[in-house]
Amino acid sequence: MSLKCALVHEWLTPKATGGSELVVREILNHIDADLFALIDFESSNPESYLYQQKIGTTFLQHFPFARNGVQKYLPLLPLAIEQLDLRAYDVILSSSHAVAKGILTTPEQLHICYCHSPMRYAWDMTFDYLRQSKLGSGLAGWMTRYVLHRLRQWDVLTANRVDYFIANSKHTARRIWRCYRREATVIYPPVNIESFPFVPQKEDYYLTVSRLVSYKQVCLIVRAFNKLQLPLVVIGTGPEMKKIRRIAKSNIQILGWQPNDMVKKYMANAKGFVYAACEDFGIALVEAQACGTPVIAYGAGGALETVRDVREHGDQGTGLFFKEQTEEALVDTIKQFEIYQGKLNPECARVHAAQFSPQIFAQRYLDFLNKCTQNLTIT
Known part of the structure; x- marks a missing residue:
């Protein structure tokens, strides 16, 4: 007897195009799930693969300005996700980086959560969130702290609604254990390797592609290249755009948002891809390597699982790490990169990136799902 499956994600909008959305798309390619x-x-967006697809939503769908970021209704997210009635399904698959894992289930249902990250603004980034928010100080600040406190409590409680956790990296698995005291199986997310052009001969510029938000540390990269006076291209948009434009010197091009084809072109031709954030996985690092472009990354988080430092791996190296999120550390590493770049083989980077292909993700995810559902009894 076939199992009836539901797939739950946080939000589906044209601006949400990150790694978690790629996971949703790949799951739907292989599993018949509502x-x-x-x-x-997205179902009303003619350019989306979800165009005209029936998608269940919550009361937040009708709230003002929800399209531009439902996170503004943060205190309501737990309540909203709990209003989805999924009792008709045998298996619940959640793709969660905020509240999707909090869906209500019955004892007869199986819930498998692919966790991209425990809720960052409730855990790791609480103090950054408070410092940057207009609601982070005064009486409003204390109210915000209380909301985040209750959100953490709810987040831990709802971990018990999940039967099996999948993590997108070993780094995320450790965070899941720290926050929820739950074990997680690591299955790396899919990266569409074949869609990125392989270019062995590089041009004379560095590149970073990122949302321009504080934790991505793009300002740090810009300040480091101001000192180095080396050519840097910045692609992306976000609340820090004005600040970055203000501090950037003439050796830095800030292109803002660019279509995918243009991003791939710049990524394929760059002499090095620079990334300064601590990510749970970091899909852009794999995309750069798929192009044969070496990576200069902050040596923490998921980068340690996706990039091979040439100083440690020799001929199999695909980039360099800098150990501290400081201008000095990045400047020193870029100088070393200028020396080591002749030892970085573009073909090795492409081969290394291939282990994160959609085919490998699908095989591992489906094998895990089959294993979990073997003893599921349908009543």
């Missing part, structure tokens, strides 16, 4: 989310503005 899709649910807090909000959905």
Whole structure:
């Protein structure tokens, strides 16, 4: 007897195009599942693969300005996700980086959560969130702290609603254990390797592609290249755009948002891809390596699982790490990169990136799902 599956994700909007959305797309390529989310503005988007697909949503769908970021209704997200009635399904698959894992289930249902990250603004980034938010000080600040406190309590409680956790990296698995005291199986997310052009001969510029938000540390990269006076291209948009434009010197091009084809072109031709954030996985690092482009990355988080430092791996190296999120550390590493770049083989980077292909993700995810559902009894 076939199992009836539901797939739950946080939000589906044209601006949400990161690694978690790629996981949702790949799961739907292989599993016949009904899709649910807090909000959905993709099924009405003619350019989306979800165009005209039936997607279940919550009351937040009708709230003002939800399309531009439902996170503004943060205190309501737990309540909203719990309003989705999925009792008709045998298996619940959640793709969660905020509240999707908090879906209500019955004892007869199986819930498998692919966790991209425990809720960052409730855990690791609480103090950054408070410092940057207009609601982070005064009486409003204390109210915000209380909301985040209750959110952490709810987040831990709802971990008990999950039967099996999958983590997108070993780094995320450790965070899941720290926050929830739950073990997680690591299955790396899919990266569409074949869609990125392999270019062995590089041009004379460095590149970073990122949302321009504080934790991505793009300002740090810009300040380091101001000192180095080497050519840097910055692609991306976000709240730090004005600040970055203000501090950037003439050797830095800030292109803002660019279509995918243009991003791939710049990524394929760059002499090095620079990334300064601590990511749970870091899909852009793998995309750069798929192009044969070496990576200069902050040596923490998921980068340690996706990039091979040439100083340690020799001929199999695909980039260099800098150990501290400081201008000095990045400047020193770029100088070393200028020396080591002749030892970095573009073909090795491409081969290394291939282990994160959609085919490998699908095989491991489906094998895990089959294993979990073997003893599931349908009543």
